[in-house]
Structure formats: structure tokens, C-alpha cells
Amino acid sequence: MRIGIVCPYSWDVPGGVQFHIRDLAEHLIRLGHEVSVLAPADEETPLPPYVVSAGRAVPVPYNGSVARLNFGFLSAARVRRWLHDGTFDVVHIHEPASPSLGLLTCWAASGPIVATFHTSNPRSRAMIAAYPILQPALEKISARIAVSEYARRTLVEHLGGDAVLIPNGVDVDFFARAEPKKEWQGETLGFIGRIDEPRKGLPVLMRALPRILTERPGARLLVAGRGDEEEAVASLPPEMRSRVEFLGMVSDEDKARLLRSVDVYVAPNTGGESFGIILVEAMSAGAPVLAANLDAFAQVLDQGGAGELFANEDADALAGAAIRLLGDETRRAELSARGSSHVRRFDWSTVGADILAVYETVTDGAAAVDTDERVGGLRARLGL
């Protein structure tokens, strides 16, 4: 099958949606499909052979943080050329409602279109105002996928209609087979995420840390992610700062080894999450998970069955749960075992098969994707 995938966010910037698209594309290529990914990227960024650049993305504040998006006349022209050259059987758009390549592709394409909705956000006034603009473009989507029940609810409330639920995929065995690292073992808590992004929740963990480190004198915290390290530990008493280790940005291999090594993985995120792929990765590596009780996290953790939940932003609850877990080896082993079996449903073999089933459902008997002549055709008819 010839598959075109549209990534709305810059390929140079690491992010959940980008990783999902990369893994999906590579999974589909391994199965023998022809895949082309259209993504914003700087000229000098080295791109994998299956990625086509749609030009530089512009940083714009969107959805609570700064997103790098593509829009405008030039991007639209590139989208049309990519669609025309690709002759895809199906086009898979990610985040079609964000004002970037996804929406442009929706506007320009005709034929079988599949769209995945990643975001979940409360109903905003901008969304209501944009509804009449979005609707004609979104109407073209033949099949909608939501990555979580939460993302699906957002979609139903904001845009109407329905979606099938297919979670984000993870290469479970990659994490399960990683080699633990000696110096990361022994009463360690793990945190992975941007240090300077408050929604990732490191400040909550820092508030809880003094109590944890006092009650468990051997405990340490390992932090992987970019951001200002000095500022992050500023709230801690000076004698405790040495027990927080910063690893900076880590490679995928080191991330897997870190997750294999830690005693408890902590996800104190305060919001803005619609899925929580990191929890799935932690469970794949067999790490017991302690996470904030966000809707999306609760769902990934099987409502607390596959990992422990604490009240969101409650540093005391986090500290209590972490101390209890660090002192209870049986409970940790139990969480690890339950997580490992629960996580199988997020493996690419399962998720990829479901996504292919969606492709096959919409392409059954349909013509290939082409540029929508109604947009360009009208211009031609008027002689412009």
C-alpha cells in the first residue's frame, strides 16, 4: 500500500507526535508498505529517506506552549506537490485540527483520508470561533482515530462525530530487553521529561523530595531531560542537592536502560497529556510506575491496576506513595509484573495491525488520494 503520513510539528524538535509518526512509518516500511512522511524541517536537518521536508516551521504560541507550525502560501503549494507526486492509496494526517500541515493537507486532498487526534484540551473560545473554518476541511476525513478515551472525548465535544480508539504504539521488546546500568540502580527514582516545562511536573516532585530523601536515606533521584539544572534544584536544601542526578538529554538506548534500572518511575505531570507514552515505555521496561491521576494516565495504567496513582499536584501524596513503594519490594514486583503484561496491547504489532485495518477499511474500493480539484479548479475556472 502507498501511504502518505503528515506530521504537523517540526521534525527537528523531539516530541510525542513526531516519535509516534517515526515509529509508525518504520513499522509500516518493515511490513513492506511504501511510506512517505511530510513534515516541517529546517534545510540543514538530516532527514531519514522516507521524510519529505515541507519547509521551515514558524514558532507560534499555540495550545498553551510554543509550537512550531507550518502555514501560508508556500507550505500549501508544497503539500499539493507532495500529494500529486505521491499518488497515495491513503493519507494519514496527524492533528488535523491544528493550524499546520495537517489542516493544509485536509484542505488540499481528496480521497481516503485517515486522521489521528492526539490532543485533549478543554473547550476553548478559539476552537468555537474556528469551527466554521475547520468543518469543511474536517468533513473530508473518512476515518478518525483518537489515541485515548480522553482525546476522543475532546474530539466529540469540540468537533462532533466519533472516532475509533487506537493507542500510541511502543516497541515493547526494545525496552524489555535493555540492559540495566549498575550506577543507576539501588533505591532510585526516575523522571524523564523537559525540566523547564512546568506541566511535566518536576516542581511537584521537587516539593515532595525533601520528605522522601529524609525517610529513605539511601534514595536518589535520576532526571533525564533538557532544561536549567541549577534552577530545578533551587528549592531543595543544599545538602540534598547532591542526591539529584541530572543526565541531560539521553539517547533512546540510555532511556531504556534508565527505565530498566530505576526502582520507581515517577510521572508527576500536571496536565496537558492526552496519552502518556512514557508510562507505557516505563511499564515495558518493567519499572513500577507512580503517576499523577490525570484522566489519560489513569486510563493507560488501567485505572491504577498496572501502576500507582496519586492526587494530581499533591506533593504530600506523591511523597507518601513513593516512600511506601521504595520500602515494599513485593508491591514493586507485583506492579512490574502487572505492567509488563498490561503493556502488550500497546506493542506495535497490535497497534500497527489496528491502524492498517483502518487503512484497509477506508481504501476498500476507493480511488487513490489526489489533490482536490475543487479548490484549484475554481481558481482555474475564474482564470486566475
Added chain:
Amino acid sequence: MTETLIWTVVALILIGVYLSWTAGRLDRLHSRIDAARAALDAQLLRRASVTQELATSGVLDPAASIVLYEAAHAARQAEEDHREVAESELSQALRAVFGEPEQVELVREAPGGPEAAEELAAAVRRVPMARRFHNDAVRAARALRRHRKVRWFRLAGHAPFPLAFEMDDEPPVALADRPA
């Protein structure tokens, strides 16, 4: 005077272009419904065929075989206005027979069983998918058709008002081990 005339003509042309564009939107939605309905029909038929094959294969006990055969046969032969009920009954029959993981294991052990179980699992998962896509297209078309501009200018032409396909498509737990 001429100026007013020009503006009127411009306004009329713009309205005309807008209405033509809306008619195009509606036309595209109708063809999306047709495609989605064809896909749904294909999946329903596939599910009924796989069920019938399993029922006549002799892998299952006679009672289960008869229940499945009856339901699959009824679903395939149903008249259009009885179809939703017949397909729902097939879903219920499948749930009754494949409610236990052991029953699925039994099928897998038979020669050619793993393929049959896999086909049935794929079929029961794809029916809800296809139905959701179909009903989503129907909802979008209905929302647009209810709009004043479409009703007043009869942009929908003679196309029948689209109807959702309502049925019970809950797959048997043992065959669809996926997060809800």
C-alpha cells in the same frame, strides 16, 4: 446607478460561488457515505461468512454450531429494514459462544484453527470500526443538510436523507483483547 448594479452583480456572483461550493461539499459528503456504507457491508458480510465457516467446520460443539449458523445465515439473508436487528443478533450469538477464552483456545487447537480464529477476530474488530466511520460521515452530512442555505436552495437535490446504521457490534471479550 451603474455602481449599485455592479455591486449587486458582484454580490450575486459571490453568493452563487458560495452556494456552488456548499453543494460541492455536500456532494463529497454523500460520496463519502456511499464509500463508508460499502466498506461496512463488506465487513459485515465478511464477519457472517467467517462465522458460517466456523459453524460448519465441526470444530465447535453441535449446539454452538447451530446457534452460530442460524445467526450468520439470518444476517446474510436479512432484508434491508431487518438488517440491523439480524446483525445485532449475530453479535449476541458470537458473544454467547466466544464469551470464554477457553472456547477460542479450542478453535485455535484444531487444524487450520489459528487462521480461522484470527480471521474472526479481525472481522469482529473491523465491524465497529467501519460502522463508526459510516455513522460519522452520516452525522456530518446531516449537520450540513439541516442548514438553512441547503434547505432553501435545495442543494441536496434528490439524495435521500442519510440514516445511521444502528446495531449492537460489541465484540466477544475473548476475541478482542484491546483497551476499551
